[in-house]
Amino acid sequence: MxxxxxxxxxxxxxxxxxxxxxxxxxxxxxxxxxxxxxxxxxxxxxxxxxxxxxxxxxxxxxxxxxxxxxxxxxxxxxxxxxxxxxxxxxxxxxxxxxxxxxxxxxxxxxxxxxxxxxxxxxxxxxxxxxxxxxxxxxxxxxxxxxxxxxxxxxxxxxxxxxxxxxxxxxxxxxxxxxGAGERLVLYLGLGAALGSIGSWLLARRIKKSTRGLEIAEIASLAEHREALLHSIREGVVAVNNDGVVTVLNDSAQDLLGLTPDDVGKPLAAAELDPTVRAFLLSDDNERDVVIATPTKVLALNRRAATSQGKQIGMVTTMRDSTELASMQSQLTSHKSVTDTLRAQTHEFANQLHTISGLAQLGEFDSVTEFVGTLTRRRAAISDAVTQRISDPAVAALLIAKTSLAAETGVALRLDPTAHLRALDPALSTDVITLLGNLIDNAVDVSENSADARVTIGIDDTDGLELTVADTGPGIPENLRAAVFARGVTSKPDVPGGRGIGLALVRLVSAQYGGTVTISDGPGGGAMFTVRLPRAAVTLPDSPPPAPVPTYTAQL
Incomplete structure (x- = not known):
């Protein structure tokens, strides 16, 4: 005390x-x-x-x-x-x-x-x-x-x-x-009395304003405040009602790329991602908002700061959710595999019931023909992918997504010119992240559309180019930048129903010095294109694939 x-x-x-x-x-x-x-x-x-x-x-x-x-x-x-x-x-x-x-x-x-x-x-x-x-x-x-x-x-x-x-x-x-004046002594006496009373009242006012704290105590509180503020792992940014930065701790400086010199300056003049700046300067209180910059995925929360019942500014806390977003993507991939296994289990159960019924009817020739048809169809799907995609992880992802999309009535189509050599394991994991998120979003928006279809293109001729086109409603040009920058916990909160997945796509692309763009797709929906430069992508040589027919998978 x-x-x-x-x-x-x-x-x-x-x-x-x-x-x-x-x-x-x-x-x-x-x-x-x-x-x-x-x-x-x-x-x-x-x-x-x-x-x-x-x-x-x-x-x-x-x-x-x-x-x-x-x-x-x-x-x-x-x-x-x-x-x-x-x-x-x-x-x-x-x-x-x-x-x-x-x-x-x-x-x-x-x-x-x-x-x-x-x-x-x-x-x-x-x-x-x-x-x-x-x-x-x-x-x-x-x-x-x-x-x-x-x-x-x-x-x-x-x-x-x-x-x-x-x-x-x-x-x-x-x-x-x-002799200087008859009333000079009186005036000086009155001045001394009034000055003493005024000093006493001002001293009481200062004591009340400082809550009885003394100079050493105020200095100690300020030092403790600074030490605690800068030791917090989460970033803290405070902006007053005029849009001037008043607090900026070390973590916020690292996350936003700012310096201590930015304290006391208008936030509008700071070198910030436009989406982050707009959020920090907005007047509404939002919770658990996720914003993806070109290098990080940030989870932000802002609250109004009040003093004596009056708002004096806004305080925003933030944390680096890049690793969390990556883990979320991996969990989503595992969930996708689980859903695929569930779909295949349901499909195999139906097929086993059919085989059992044919056997009970004594239609053994029909059983043989039915099993052969299933085998050829499964082999055709696998061959269509593996003969063009030499990387086993990416091929497995496409096969799994094909079955999963078929459950929702969406046909997954691999472009006839698609080609991919075997990749480095680290790059292969990131390509799975890119394709998995883009395909999931494309399937979501294409569901229940006319001629529901998702077309995937892969080209490793010069660097690596991935394209995913859907038949959904498309994305207006004025919202195309926003779908990469802003993500929330539920997809309906973001235009086009796209959440953190697209932010992660941009982040992974930026880590390789690549880009991700949105354009109008040939089927009327949107087409996402990811380009990774040759310098960032090392691909071992492999023979070109043999021509194979395209495939579709649907219910």
């Missing part, structure tokens, strides 16, 4: 809440810093101009100018400090400055609102007032950072004989912060 606390000791919602509070705090600090910076700039600009105006007023006062000599270096009034003290005090009172004083050109303080500074030699810092122009800027006065304004007292010749200095200490950060 998953725990509700992450490895760090704090829940995901708690971590997110803390993170959000940190963000809110950073924003508040940034706002405060900007506010303080703006207040500092405003203080410097406004107060600097104000103090220059006050300093200029002091410098232009007649009593101040009268107490200083008209030329630089001349002796100054020894009572200048007491005489001009009211002027500097008035300057402090008018401007609200911290300090106002008059400094000689030599840097000695002559007059000051702070009596303790009178007589001290001070520096002017970065001021250029000695060049004869007013200045304001930052200065350190008695180790305190201050804003100072300097205005020169000039002689009639423009020489600087003294400097009026007015300074004010920079306010504290709290003073600047609170």
């Amino acid at each position: 998953w725990s509700s606390v992450s490895r760090s000791g704090r829940s995901l919602a708690g971590q997110f809440l803390l993170f959000q509070l940190v963000v809110v705090a950073v924003v508040l600090v940034a706002v405060a810093a900007i506010s303080v910076t703006q207040s500092t700039k405003e203080f410097r600009d406004v107060r600097g101009q104000r103090m220059i105006a006050v300093a200029e007023n002091v410098a232009s006062t007649p009593i101040v100018r009268d107490r200083y000599p008209a030329e630089p270096g001349a002796a100054r009034d020894p009572f200048v400090a007491s005489t001009l003290a009211p002027e500097v005090d008035r300057a402090v009172g008018l401007s609200g400055a911290s300090l106002a004083e008059i400094i000689g050109a030599d840097g000695r303080v002559d007059v000051s609102s702070d009596p303790l500074r009178v007589g001290k030699t001070v520096g002017l810092g970065g001021s250029d007032v000695l060049l004869g122009r007013a200045w304001f800027g930052d200065a350190d006065i008695d180790a305190r950072h201050s804003l100072a304004a300097h205005v020169p007292i000039l002689t009639s010749d423009g020489d600087v004989i003294a400097v009026v200095a007015v300074s004010e200490k920079y306010p504290s950060l709290w003073t600047l912060f609170s």
Whole structure:
């Protein structure tokens, strides 16, 4: 069972809440810093101009100018400090400055609102007032950072004989912060409160959406999901409502010939068999659908994927049924043999009853004639096949299918030009699969038709060509590709009544690099033609067959 606390000791919602509070705090600090910076700039600009105006007023006062000599270096009034003290005090009172004083050109303080500074030699810092122009800027006065304004007292010749200095200490950060606006602190407080509440609500929402799972647990679930998904032997493909592939496990990639890069791309753009693509993109739910590609027989099942009552896409599972289809074909062949034996047993039982009746009647000559007729007929059928078909397995299949077709009233006819040499055992097995499925389908559709007949052609002159023509209803051209691609568990579900057998025919043909096509048959039905190239078919030499008559077998 998953725990509700992450490895760090704090829940995901708690971590997110803390993170959000940190963000809110950073924003508040940034706002405060900007506010303080703006207040500092405003203080410097406004107060600097104000103090220059006050300093200029002091410098232009007649009593101040009268107490200083008209030329630089001349002796100054020894009572200048007491005489001009009211002027500097008035300057402090008018401007609200911290300090106002008059400094000689030599840097000695002559007059000051702070009596303790009178007589001290001070520096002017970065001021250029000695060049004869007013200045304001930052200065350190008695180790305190201050804003100072300097205005020169000039002689009639423009020489600087003294400097009026007015300074004010920079306010504290709290003073600047609170002075930025009467309601700034209130706004920041409200912002912090709202941000904290919003962060808490969002943290609760995240906790509910993640069902209480923490980061490590979510990561572990994702890893387990990926591992389980890709270890499933069945292929899994998920497509969302927009037709985009969202899940594609390893088995699906192998079965469909896709790559991990196809995840996140539209399925319509993937290189897929058209029938498979159409099934994956269809909206209806189908079960146990079999689709044959040129190389595989796939059994697919698709279901709608829902979340919170809404459909979010379709999930299709698939498995490779190629071997199963081959086994099904082999079982069908065995069933065909069983049915043939059953038919022959029924036929032989009737013949034995006839012989028994003739014997009981004492018609021994009739018995001899009847047995001879049966022997010649059976030998004629076998000879007609074996003299043209040298491969014993294929010949046996045709003889068995002849008796089985006769049970349903369908005549099986071997083309007069048919010829087949002995085949390699593996190739012989596959040829039996091809012919068995084609003949079974042809017999099914020809039953109850007028002149019910199935014609088989075999030619090994150049590679191997097999043809099976029936007298059924035929297959429209627009459905001829579909009968090979789509198969289901029951033949009526597929146009023409053809199921997995035809899909297997195409698959076996493709394995040899061959083709299978459908055309109109000479008897009005359909004709299937399988062509295997010479390079894929190795046939041992055998003498050409002797001419024999064609045969038919019917009830």
